[in-house]
Amino acid sequence: MTDRAAAGEAMRPPVGPAALPRIVVTFLADRAEYAPGDVLHARYRVEAVDPTTITAIERSVVWYTEGKGEEDFGVVFFDRLVADRSGNTADKPADPDLNEWQKGSFSTRLPPSPLSYEGLIVKIRWCVRVRLFFAGGRDFVSEHVFFVGDIPVARPLELAVP
């Protein structure tokens, strides 16, 4: 079985967690709460993936809504690294850290809005997304939530459930 066939096996509908890639994201100083205007630093590590199957990696910082409405989202940071034939990814092929494609970091200054909000029918969340693209058109995305601002959790005006 070639490496590519092994990768193909990994990309069929998963039979268990081991079949999926793993992306570990950590925030600088283990910090997940930020004020608007702060600089977000994030590191990520990709595991359990055949590097030759990767065609690109996208890193983004997004806000999205969750609740009873359609999901909306906005992108405040976006970055795409394209793999060369060896499976190394970089936006500068001459970068000496090519061999470290499985790890990466990025930072961005957070905007003044929107703030994280735990509403009743509308919630606003912030997250870091790392998306892997594979040969064959499939992709895999990992989301890691962090908080912006200090808005308290909304409460219902009255308790309806007995």
Added chain:
Amino acid sequence: MRLPTFFSKKRGERRTGSPAWGSFGEGSFYAGLLVAGLVLGGLMLTGVAVPEWRINNHFVAVEGRLVGKGIAHRTTTDLFGRRRQSWRPAVLLEYRVDEVPVRAWHTGGRGEATTDRQLALDLLGGWRLGQPVRCWYDPDRIETVVLKRGYNWWLWLLTLLLPGALVAFGTAGLVRAAGAWGRSEERQAAEIGRLLHPLVRSAADEVGFPTVPPCDNLVNSPGTIQRFRLPTESPEAWSLVGSGLFAGLWNAVVVVLAVAAGLDLAGGRTDWWLFGLLAPFALVGMVAIGLFLRRLLLATAVGPTHLEISDHPLRPGGRYAVHLSQGGSVSFRRLELVLELEEQATYQQGTDVRTEKQVVWRESIRRWDRVEPAAGTPFEADVQVQVPARAMHSFRSAHNGVGWRLVLRGVPDRWPAFLRVFPLVIVPAEAATVAGGWARPGREVAS
């Protein structure tokens, strides 16, 4: 397909998929439409529009003479193989070009073509041999001559409309298919954001607050006491307009039915179906008029509500002066001014579109009991509105919203209660007050 795992603050959520992005085939389809539009437009321009323009602008006028008559015959075959003959009247004209005599046939236009040979012959009867005629010839091909000029505007419209629609539709589809092909949602959003950001800016964006709705409409009306007069978003205004429209339209139908029934009666006929329909229609019409008049009386009796505020947009922790003016001729059992936070979520799936709203925070600013305005003068009051220190800012996205508003709830004597809603925009607190740590909480949002 596994359900997503719910997460704590640090643990990531994972999704995997093979999204059906725009296909090459779809892009080819739109490209085909674009090409078809360009080709069709080119053909119509060169075959119809351009020749007509040349006739009106390029052909040379000359006085000629009719020296012969005849009919032109044409046989065509349709899609089903049936042969069809058509006839058109034709005249032979003689005219001079640079003192040289020229003879040329002119055949009637499409509008004169007929499948009836005799009719074509009859049309020739209007021409007399030797008759002087004014005609126009093509200086580039002097044997081409016409008897009429002018524009067929509908032909020009067709030349522009049909190919134009194909080009527009094909271009739009091609751009959309190309834009979505092979791109993740984050990448599309990032590219669209970079493209549109210089074009779409609101007052809030100008001071750097993305997703905060613009408040341009809220600050374009100066107040007389305070700095700004707030616009109202009252549901009763719409119900007044709606009930008026309904009453008007419905009773127009009733009038038509009544006139028809009356004419029948006057003619000695009795249409029982018509009479049967008229009775319930008239009843509904009277009820509709009654409801409309009641709403109108309520609107005029209660009078307008004006709210003016000392500044806008608002900020968390800020304190603002508000001036209330409530007109009308009635007295009120109760008036209450309330500050509310409302969430709004719209969901569309298949044939279902639902918008839900929920008030998640409410604070009473001031309440007045037994208000009896003096005749001819509105009830006026000045209050202070304190925005909570950790208030969520106003937010609006395509399907979701978080919005603040001042609401006046009124219960008039002998009239139904009413609501007057005044939207507000609250921007986030200044970055300097929270950067590097948490702001000391002032007045807390109720929790």
Added chain:
Amino acid sequence: MTDRRLCSNPFATRYTRPGLLSWQPVTDAPEVLLQRLERLGGRGAICGPHGSGKSTLLRHLAAAAAGRGWQTRLIGLRSKADLGRALAAIVAAAGRGHWLGIDSWEKLGPAGRPLAWLTAQRGGQIVVTTHQPTDSWPVLVNIRPDEETFHRLVTRLLRQVDGGLISAAAFDAPQLSAIFRRHQGNFREAFFELYDRFEQVTRRPARPE
């Protein structure tokens, strides 16, 4: 520190919209339905009332078709203005090896008839969703939502949330049955009510001012 408990509502649209809920055996398995589709000449309609899971099943069929190596495409229609999109997708997906799913076919109204005729002239496979059977489309499957499936889905969704936050009493079987009956099998509306119930159970009410 602020009250920062991050708790996702398992009934948020993010987790319950079509395609995200696992396939449930209220119909034959997607593979069996694809075989039936071939016997119907490659054209079929998934019929069912509002919120019965038509869109979800359509997406599972698309996944099954993709698993067979077919080139799949899914589009959703919202109004007659989407006639062009539907036509483009039908033309683009013509031919063997193509599978096209169109959600909410009846949005096209009478204009959908010539389009339906066109699909019969092309190769490839196409599945649409409709509320009622029509004479333009052979019925691939008729979905009738059942209470057992509803209970199963809710239980799975709730299981994802940390224990201790959810009151078992708020989501016991009799209450779920009452919700199912109240919404007459419309899963979507039932999920919206469960969403509200979850929020009420996991939050304290506002203190009166």
